[in-house]
Amino acid sequence: MTNVLGTNWSGNHAYLAARVETPATVDEVQDLLRGASAVRALGTRHSFNTIADSADLLISTELLRSDPVLDVEARTVTVGAGIRYGDLARELQASGWALPNLASLPHISVGGAIATGTHGSGNRIPSLAASVAGLELVLASGEVLQLRRGDPDFDGAVVSLGALGIVTRVTLDIEPTFDVEQSVFERIAFSAVTLNFDAITSAAYSVSLFTTWQDPDVLDQVWLKRRGMDAAAPSDLFGATAAPADRHPLPGISAVNCTAQMGVAGAWLDRLPHFRLDFTPSNGEELQSEYLVPRRHAVAALSAVRALADQIAPLLQVCEVRTFAADNLWLSGAYGTDAVGLHFTWFKKQSAVEALLPTLEAALEPFAARPHWGKLFSADPGALERVYPRLPEFRALAARLDPARVFVNEFLERTVLPG
Ligand SMILES: Cc1cc2nc3c(=O)[nH]c(=O)nc-3n(C[C@H](O)[C@H](O)[C@H](O)COP(=O)(O)OP(=O)(O)OC[C@H]3O[C@@H](n4cnc5c(N)ncnc54)[C@H](O)[C@@H]3O)c2cc1C
The missing domain is CATH 3.30.465.10 (Uridine Diphospho-n-acetylenolpyruvylglucosamine Reductase; domain 3)
Structure with missing residues (x-):
C-alpha cells in the first residue's frame, strides 16, 4: 500500500489524494483554495482512519509554523x-x-x-x-x-x-x-479500581491506568503524574506497589522511549506525555480506538469492557483508561460532561479489529460512548447523532461555512456529514 503521498503514521492508510501542497503562509493557503473542489488539511498524520484524506488536494500544514x-x-x-x-x-x-x-x-x-x-x-x-x-x-x-x-x-x-x-x-x-513527578504503580486489583475509581483518578494531577486484560482481575499499571498541589506520592496505591524501575505501558518494550518516572521531578513537557519527542511513541506497529464515556458511567463501562476480555485480549497490546474534564465544544468527547476515555492500542490486524468494534460499541452503547474522531470506529451517522447532541448544529455550521462541501471527504460523508 504505497503511493506518492505515502501513508499515515501507523501505515494502515495510504493517502488517496491526487496531490499534496505545503503552503507556508496564509496567502498561499488562500491561493490553493481558490477554485479547489476537494481539499483537506493534513497534520502530522497520526490519525488511524481516513479522516485526513482527500479526493483531490491535501494541504499539509507542516510549514504553517510561524513563531509562537x-x-x-x-x-x-x-x-x-x-x-x-x-x-x-x-x-x-x-x-x-x-x-x-x-x-x-x-x-x-x-x-x-x-x-x-x-x-x-x-x-x-x-x-x-x-x-x-x-x-x-x-x-x-x-x-x-x-x-x-x-x-x-x-x-x-x-x-x-x-x-x-x-x-x-x-x-x-x-x-x-510547573514541575511534575511521575510514578508508576503495578498490579491493581480490578475490584480495587471499581471501588476506588474516584480516589485513584484524583490521586494526582494526571492519572492513567493501563492493562492488557490478559488477567481480567488485575490492571497492570497506574501512572501518577503529580504536581505541586497534589498529596505526597503514596507507598501503596490500593494494593498496587511502586514499580522498581521505569516502565513502558506496553509489555516487553523498553522504557527508553518513555518520559522519566520514579518520582523524579521534571518540567511539565518532560512528564505529562508518556512518550519522548525524539523517540517513537507507543509501539509504532499498532492501530488504535478510543471511546469517551460520561464519567458517571466509568465503572459500569469499564466492567462492560472487562466482560469482553476474552475477545479483546487476543487483539490488544494495551488498554488505557484516562479521565478528563467537561467542555463546551460541540464535537468534543467531553462536551457537557466530565469524561473517561477507554482507549485500545491494538495489534496491527485491521480486519480482525474492525470485526470486533461493533461488538465493543454495542457493549458501550448504554453508556453513550463517543468514538474518538482520529481512531478506528464503526459508528454510523445515526449512532453519532445519539451521542454528539450538537451534531445537527455542527452540520448547519459546516453547510454555512462550506456550502459547496469542498472539505467533505469520504470519511465525513460516511460519518458526520452525509450528503
Ligand atoms: C501513538 C499515538 C498516540 C496518541 N495519543 C493520543 C492521546 O493521548 N490522546 C488523544 O486524544 N489522541 C491520541 N492520539 C490520536 C491523535 O492525537 C489524533 O489522531 C490527532 O488528530 C493527530 O494529529 P495530527 O496532526 O497527526 O492530525 P492528522 O491525523 O494529520 O489529521 C487529523 C484531522 O485533523 C485535520 N487537520 C489537521 N490540521 C488541520 C488544520 N490546520 N486545519 C484544519 N484541520 C486540520 C485533518 O484534516 C484531519 O481531519 C494518538 C495517536 C498516536 C499515533
Missing part, C-alpha cells in the same frame, strides 16, 4: 497550526510558560490534535481543544475567518474534524511553567 507569539497579559500564545506540541512546549518552557496538559505523545500538530478532540488525562483538566482561545481559518471561499472564545460559532469550530476550513493559526491558554 506570547501575550503575557492575556496568558495566551498564538502559533501556526502546523507546529507540533513538543516543539511549542520547548519554546514555551524557554520563556517560563506551560500548557495545562499534553496528549500521550508530543509529536502531533496543534491543528490536527484540536480538530479531533485529542485529550490527555486529569480529572480537572479538559481536552487540548479546550485550551483554544482563538482560531484563524481560511474558508473554502478563500476568506479568512477569526474566531475567539465567546463568539457564537466558536464552540462548533474548534473540534472541527477539518470540515470548516484550513486552520492557519491557533491561540492557546498558557500558565506559568
Whole structure:
C-alpha cells in the first residue's frame, strides 16, 4: 500500500489524494483554495482512519509554523497550526510558560490534535481543544475567518474534524511553567479500581491506568503524574506497589522511549506525555480506538469492557483508561460532561479489529460512548447523532461555512456529514 503521498503514521492508510501542497503562509493557503473542489488539511498524520484524506488536494500544514507569539497579559500564545506540541512546549518552557496538559505523545500538530478532540488525562483538566482561545481559518471561499472564545460559532469550530476550513493559526491558554513527578504503580486489583475509581483518578494531577486484560482481575499499571498541589506520592496505591524501575505501558518494550518516572521531578513537557519527542511513541506497529464515556458511567463501562476480555485480549497490546474534564465544544468527547476515555492500542490486524468494534460499541452503547474522531470506529451517522447532541448544529455550521462541501471527504460523508 504505497503511493506518492505515502501513508499515515501507523501505515494502515495510504493517502488517496491526487496531490499534496505545503503552503507556508496564509496567502498561499488562500491561493490553493481558490477554485479547489476537494481539499483537506493534513497534520502530522497520526490519525488511524481516513479522516485526513482527500479526493483531490491535501494541504499539509507542516510549514504553517510561524513563531509562537506570547501575550503575557492575556496568558495566551498564538502559533501556526502546523507546529507540533513538543516543539511549542520547548519554546514555551524557554520563556517560563506551560500548557495545562499534553496528549500521550508530543509529536502531533496543534491543528490536527484540536480538530479531533485529542485529550490527555486529569480529572480537572479538559481536552487540548479546550485550551483554544482563538482560531484563524481560511474558508473554502478563500476568506479568512477569526474566531475567539465567546463568539457564537466558536464552540462548533474548534473540534472541527477539518470540515470548516484550513486552520492557519491557533491561540492557546498558557500558565506559568510547573514541575511534575511521575510514578508508576503495578498490579491493581480490578475490584480495587471499581471501588476506588474516584480516589485513584484524583490521586494526582494526571492519572492513567493501563492493562492488557490478559488477567481480567488485575490492571497492570497506574501512572501518577503529580504536581505541586497534589498529596505526597503514596507507598501503596490500593494494593498496587511502586514499580522498581521505569516502565513502558506496553509489555516487553523498553522504557527508553518513555518520559522519566520514579518520582523524579521534571518540567511539565518532560512528564505529562508518556512518550519522548525524539523517540517513537507507543509501539509504532499498532492501530488504535478510543471511546469517551460520561464519567458517571466509568465503572459500569469499564466492567462492560472487562466482560469482553476474552475477545479483546487476543487483539490488544494495551488498554488505557484516562479521565478528563467537561467542555463546551460541540464535537468534543467531553462536551457537557466530565469524561473517561477507554482507549485500545491494538495489534496491527485491521480486519480482525474492525470485526470486533461493533461488538465493543454495542457493549458501550448504554453508556453513550463517543468514538474518538482520529481512531478506528464503526459508528454510523445515526449512532453519532445519539451521542454528539450538537451534531445537527455542527452540520448547519459546516453547510454555512462550506456550502459547496469542498472539505467533505469520504470519511465525513460516511460519518458526520452525509450528503
Ligand atoms: C501513538 C499515538 C498516540 C496518541 N495519543 C493520543 C492521546 O493521548 N490522546 C488523544 O486524544 N489522541 C491520541 N492520539 C490520536 C491523535 O492525537 C489524533 O489522531 C490527532 O488528530 C493527530 O494529529 P495530527 O496532526 O497527526 O492530525 P492528522 O491525523 O494529520 O489529521 C487529523 C484531522 O485533523 C485535520 N487537520 C489537521 N490540521 C488541520 C488544520 N490546520 N486545519 C484544519 N484541520 C486540520 C485533518 O484534516 C484531519 O481531519 C494518538 C495517536 C498516536 C499515533
